Amino acid sequence: MIRIVSLTDAGQRLGERLQRKLPDSELWFKPKPFTETVQQAFKQGDRLILICATGIAVRTLAPVLGNKHQDPAVLVLDEQGQFVIPLLSGHEGGANDWANEVAEVIDGQLVMTTAKPYLRPIYTVGMGCERNCPEAELQQLLARCLSQAGLTLDSVDSISSIDIKADEVGLLSLAAKLGKPYVVWDKAQLATVESLLSTKSDYVFKTVGVYGVAESAALYSAQQHTGESAELVLVKQKTAKATCAIARSYPAADS
Incomplete structure (x- = not known):
């Protein structure tokens, strides 16, 4: 509101x-x-x-x-x-x-006083979910997150997750429906952005090997696009079966 x-x-x-x-x-x-x-x-x-x-x-x-x-x-x-x-x-x-x-x-x-206002950022969405989470629940969560972040779907470059979700039907169909690339990363890659997470879940770590799927995937994806550091635009949001986070990275000033 x-x-x-x-x-x-x-x-x-x-x-x-x-x-x-x-x-x-x-x-x-x-x-x-x-x-x-x-x-x-x-x-x-x-x-x-x-x-x-x-x-x-x-x-x-x-x-x-x-x-x-x-x-x-x-x-x-x-x-x-x-x-x-x-x-x-x-x-x-x-x-x-x-x-x-x-x-x-x-x-x-x-009138903007924060850093790098003249550069166009890359926004990436990270999502995690239980096995066979319905596409509708994932889409509703994503829509809510975009609204909270003040973004539109056009602003989003990609949707990403951890590699064990490479065959997750709901995430695959959502990305295809929205016309966005779906990218997955392994736990070693996602671990490189651990220090940037807003919270760390020991339960998630014991289950998949990283402290947070949605935030890690969003952050790592954003970094890969620009080669620069990333930051969370929206921390992890949850439903009963899914999580979503949004990250951003700015390209180097001379790129």
């Missing part, structure tokens, strides 16, 4: 424009109590567009900040819609790319 928060009449008009353009969004005009309302939305994982001063946004959210792997994306806009600033979770939460999309919607200027 996207919560658009405005505090002035001009901000309300901008918020109404955004609400018409952004699916699954809701406009809050001068919500009361302001601080508690915005903090609660943030804590429950809603993406926020705050049409207010950056200082107000920072002071409001500072007490409830967790970490870049879990906090939802937050954008700050001026009430005229001239500037769009990805304030929180720029990389991992997808705020940078989302801010670019919002800037295009309102013909505003993206």
Whole structure:
């Protein structure tokens, strides 16, 4: 869910424009109590567009900040819609790319302060699942993850997993249906990105030899595309039978 928060009449008009353009969004005009309302939305994982001063946004959210792997994306806009600033979770939460999309919607200027904003990243999806997991469950999970990361399917380069899933029917059929390459890696390859995982599962390690299939596969695939380090855009998300994570890697500046 996207919560658009405005505090002035001009901000309300901008918020109404955004609400018409952004699916699954809701406009809050001068919500009361302001601080508690915005903090609660943030804590429950809603993406926020705050049409207010950056200082107000920072002071409001500072007490409830967790970490870049879990906090939802937050954008700050001026009430005229001239500037769009990805304030929180720029990389991992997808705020940078989302801010670019919002800037295009309102013909505003993206103001990005995080690293490598001028390079086009490669996004890769990693997935794991129980044997014979239905394709429908995998597709629903992937759609949810893309939405959480503020990405579209067109942004995704490939879907990947561990080599013991090379013949997993659901993953194979999903990749084919979506027109994406399906790539698998062995545990020795996936182990090279172990330090980048958000969490490590001893159970998964005992079962397949790596501490996390979805995150490892996404990270390793992203690195192979650019030859550069990768980072998680969305940490592992789960259903009863499947896991999914999204990673990104930027090409070298001179490539």
